Amino acid sequence: MTNKLYYEDSRIQSFQAKVIEQKADYVVLSETAFYPTGGGQPHDLGLLNGIEVTNVEVINGEIRHFLTYPLPENTTEVNAQINWERRFDHMQQHAGQHILSAAFEQLFGYQTINFHLGKDTVTIDLNVSEVSEEQLTEAEQLANQIILEDRLIETKWVTEEELSNYNLRKETSLKENIRLVIIPDFDYNACGGTHPTSTAQVSAIKILQTERQKKIVRVEFICGERILTHLHRKHKVLVNLVSTLSTPEDKIMIATKNLLEQNTRLEKQVADLSYSLLTYEAKELRENADGNTITCIFENRSMQELQKLAKLVINEMPNSICIFVSNNEDKLQIIAVKGNDVEQSMKELIALVLPYINGKGGGNERMAQGGGEKNLTSEQLIEKVISYI
Known part of the structure; x- marks a missing residue:
């Protein structure tokens, strides 16, 4: 049995011990001040003959000291050093x-x-x-x-x-x-x-x-x-906040609250302006539509934006289908939305074209979307969709 020096004196920081068992990844010592994991307390770290101890555990009744690499063969004694700051x-x-x-x-x-x-x-x-x-x-x-x-x-x-x-x-x-x-x-x-x-x-x-x-x-x-x-750590954050918000420390909470309220108002204004812009875009698309299939290619537009825009277009064109493609940096995204009077399933329509771009997607009868690789140009992808309408 290994003599447990950490119980004799928890302040021991270094000691010498004999090696009584040596394996490829661990050693067992005649005595040790290294505390093994147990009772909610983590194991100690340190050095054995200058080699880092990475873990200490009690396994099969013996205290095993796991090392970053093995001690030299035939090592009979070690000088041990506990990581005292951690201990x-x-x-x-x-x-x-x-x-x-x-x-x-x-x-x-x-x-x-x-x-x-x-x-x-x-x-x-x-x-x-x-x-x-x-x-x-x-x-x-x-x-x-x-x-x-x-x-x-x-x-x-x-x-x-x-x-x-x-x-x-x-x-x-x-x-x-x-x-x-x-x-x-x-x-x-x-x-x-x-x-x-x-x-x-x-x-x-x-x-x-x-x-x-x-x-x-x-x-x-x-x-x-x-x-x-x-x-x-907290003081550093506080000092940075005082500097960033240009306000005294005792007014930080008030300044932060005012900033959040202002941000909420700005977000609402941006949402309103974005909706107004989408409404204008939808009007232009309806006015320039040639037949009952409305198509358009965009650059780096989010799927959420495309969904909103397509709905605005279709709401006033119940006999039409809206096909939008967004040419993003690394992929193509496509959405199909139909009016109330169109019988064809948009989910089935999108499923027919996604294999051309190794894509994935989903949706329902009224609206479906997906995305995939740039195996085709945006124009070619729209042509594929139109061929199935």
């Missing part, structure tokens, strides 16, 4: 989770049923369907008070019989090798993760948001250095 971040987040979960438990009786330590944020799932803003604030304040008090974070190995001596926040199913993480007079929890030695090392806790999922509430938060990273 300490995980320690801060995991301890912060214990503190915040205990705060919700003590204040409101809400239990944490799931925990996930992600790359950017941490989440806990509470066994309630709703948590108020006031409760979130109160739990956050209590958690940060515990951090400020710089309480010890202790670990202790106990037997199943000894568990009754501790007021565990959550029952454990373990029968042996039970490790407790204890913040005296605040939180007692069975846990196999790594933690700092005092609450002050967590630095701070900030709840970001919540999300309701069926009968639980997911609370997303960050601790320690992640709060500064988050603050720097």
Whole structure:
């Protein structure tokens, strides 16, 4: 069995160990400070004799260190270096989770049923369907008070019989090798993760948001250095907004609201002008129509525009069929719309010509459309359609 140095002292950053098993993609060591994935906490990263450790997992009872490439053959000993920035971040987040979960438990009786330590944020799932803003604030304040008090974070190995001596926040199913993480007079929890030695090392806790999922509430938060990273990112966005909108920081919300309202008005004006232009185009097409088949070729027009235009034309020409083709950069698009007095199916008509351009499409009896490759010119495609009318 590998000696688990991360349980002896979570602050170990480097160590030496013997190689007791070596495979093509992993090694097993006599002892290790690399924490393997487990209990909601990700694995450590680092170096073995200068070779990157990419993953650490417990498989078939042994702690396997996966490497970017194998150690030289017959390597008997390694010098190991933990990626301390990553490890300490995980320690801060995991301890912060214990503190915040205990705060919700003590204040409101809400239990944490799931925990996930992600790359950017941490989440806990509470066994309630709703948590108020006031409760979130109160739990956050209590958690940060515990951090400020710089309480010890202790670990202790106990037997199943000894568990009754501790007021565990959550029952454990373990029968042996039970490790407790204890913040005296605040939180007692069975846990196999790594933690700092005092609450002050967590630095701070900030709840970001919540999300309701069926009968639980997911609370997303960050601790320690992640709060500064988050603050720097938000501050940069805020500074850019102040500069872009040319408005003071305390007026950003008002300026943004005014900008959105103005944008809505402009979008309506553009929509009205676009409709007016389409109405004029439709009138011209009707006036220049030669017979009951109206055709036109466009450059880079959207299918939505073609549909609106064709409907405007056909609405006043119930005996006609409207065929439009848009010559786009990399493909041809075609639409066919018929008036109420025309019996032929537009869906069937489009299906007849799409094979010529290796195209796909769909629609109904009244209107159908599709697109495909430029195997034909726009004029040739229209000729194919007309031949089937």
